[in-house]
Amino acid sequence: MKTAKREKILSLTCLSALALLVNLESASAGEGGISFWLPGTFGSLAAAPGTPGWAWATIYYHTDVAAAPGTQFPRGGRLDVGISGRADLALFGPTYVFATPVLGAQASVTVLGVAGRNEASAALSLTGPLGNTIALSRTQEFTGFGDIVPQVALKWNMGTSNLMVYGQGDVPVGAYDPNRIANLGIGHGVIDVGGGYTYFNPQTGNEFSWLAGLTYNFKNTASQYQNGMDFHLDWGTSHFFTKHSSLAWSATTSSR
Template sequence: MKGWKPSDRGYRLWPGVLLLVAASSASARADEAGLSFWLPGLQGSFAAVPTEPGWSFATVYVHPSAEAGANARFPRGGQVDVGVDGRGNLFAFGPTYTFEQPLWGGQASLSLLAIAGRNYASVDATLTGPGGTVSGSRSEAITGFGDLFPQFTLKWNDGVNNYMTYATGNIPVGSYDPDRLANLGLGHAAVDGGVGYTYLDPGTGREFSIVGGLTYNFENPDTDYKSGIDSHIDWAASQFVSEQVHVGVVGYAFHQLTGDSGEGATLGDFRSRVFGIGPQIGYKFEASDTTDGYVNLKGYYEFGAKNRAEGWNVWLTLAFSPAAKKPD
């Protein structure tokens, strides 16, 4: 809005708000068992904007729902599932610390996020054994904790232009069983890195963000399955309609660059892709004299899927961070 400055309370946003949930949806996403480390939609508005130094805390609820028809096959632990349906009610939560001292002219942050929640999955049939034995329909649900996700970000500001780079990964400590349909962990480690850009004009209240990255997956030691290299782009655009509220649109593109491999990759290459788009609304509020709060609701409708279940997902974020210093 007109007259805003980077230090205004209505402008400063929140470290860790959009770092979030990376991998634990059981809704047949990509790679082995239809699960990828990167959950599309992870990044969003203001992704590259520097934030106030100090501790912040974010909680994110994600509800994914996706399915694939009876002709779609997904590898899982040496078996092949046919006709997948998955839903989840997942929470990502954890702290972020933003350093006051600049690093290479930018602002550094460290985060550690955990996953908890409930996943449900079902299949029409499972093909097992060298002879292709067919077992009937099956469904499972699990409630518990998922993997851990550390992340490092570095951000720079130059007027209305903001830049960032990040590195994150998966520590596979979550609830996982290769013979189970529903899991809250991946069963293998992964690393992911990328860059981002945010255009934010305080004078007009217009904002556009885009973040792109690559995921390298390590082999799952329980299944001898190594998922390929994944690429992903998340983007968002919004307009402030007041000093506290912004509305806009969000989207993503996910594409697997290299095929799956290893003895457990019985379907061969199995490269996947999917696209998503939907609306968003965000609200900034003053939680106390020293703390700002932020609520964001966004949703995605998926399309163009290949070797991947397709559906929709909803994200609800609640975050608290240090308030911007008031001008003297």
């Protein structure tokens, strides 16, 4: 693999880790408190073109989150209250960047897989009036593979300004069981589209990026539940001290 590609993959890994520190994600009525959008997917240099050819990304992703007390999340035929979760995941897959322009832009195709361990807890699980068991302090953990995420993107460079549009989806082939509170698959298909902008001045070393998108969730046929449409906004800023070293800060927010 070329050195430039290795440096790009390392930068993506660092930016994803930084995004976890300032995750401002909020969810409303998401099944199990889980959304498709992964904070930090895009950060600094989001819309900047890449190097034509093949590249491979391997990203370690850690998260440890808890919902506000009393927040209710539907899951199949029950409500889970007081959800918290901890996950250690590996995201991996190839990207191909085309050398021939498409509509004057640089086109790329990415396919990502997910594997790892997820631990989830619910302070209280309730079902309907004539339903099943009421469980207190329920905790589960699961290790396996998640869904497959294909993505396409177009990026235009205009000096210090860069524009991009993207589309991605979720192929629900990962480990999922509506009766579990710990899953690695989300149990339903997704279409996510959006666009972004990057300002990067190599002379000053200053960079700023933002990306916004909308996520449409298909119905989960196992639980007969459908999440609402999500809006997400990622942004990042960085300063390059040298060609290969920089300090970056990124964040994400979403709403339904």
